[in-house]
Amino acid sequence: MESVPSNRVLTLPNLITMVRVGATPVLVWLLYMPGTWSPWMAAGLFFVASVSDFLDGYLARRMNWESTVGQFLDPVADKLLVASMLIMLVILNLVPAWMAVAIICREIIVTGMRLMAATKRFTIPSDMAGKTKAAFQMLAIFLLLIPEPIAGVDFKFYGHIVLWIAVAVTLWSGFGYYLGFKRSMAETQL
Secondary structure (H helix, E strand, O other): OOOOOOOOOOOHHHHHHHHHHHHHHHHHHHHHOOOOOHHHHHHHHHHHHHHHHHHHHHHHHHOOOOOHHHHHHHHHHHHHHHHHHHHHHHHOOOOOHHHHHHHHHHHHHHHHHHHHHHHOOOOOOOOHHHHHHHHHHHHHHHHHHOOOOEOOEOHHHHHHHHHHHHHHHHHHHHHHHHHHHHHHHHHHOO
């Protein structure tokens, strides 16, 4: 399979990521919009955006279309989507503010470490804890966005349970990134 130049912008994975960025303000608008169908539309769109997060990474690796733009844009798209939805869920009184703050602060701190690492010419690669964190965050948000029970199942109840797990995994993975960053910084100064 032919490799895509690392500076190429218009690859299928990057386009999928850009659509996810574009979906974020639409989701916010749907959650503000009154009406019976808008919460359902928001839940459905968030589900599609969440799946696209895994799809773009899979396609980039599978088709050998990984690019510098994609490596930058994908985590930014994830953070925009998750932070925006957490803020909206706080506004809608579905998520305690401290949980949203804990998750968003972790994302900002890890982004700061990655930027600092880039200035020192090393990277902090994503690990399984980071991928698990993203999966739990997105699952929790999706469950909390479902506006009413289906067949007697209260998805918000399960959404809160998954959110507690997401917060724990988020903080744990942030600590792991910090240890990796600290170790790499020490190695660059040798």
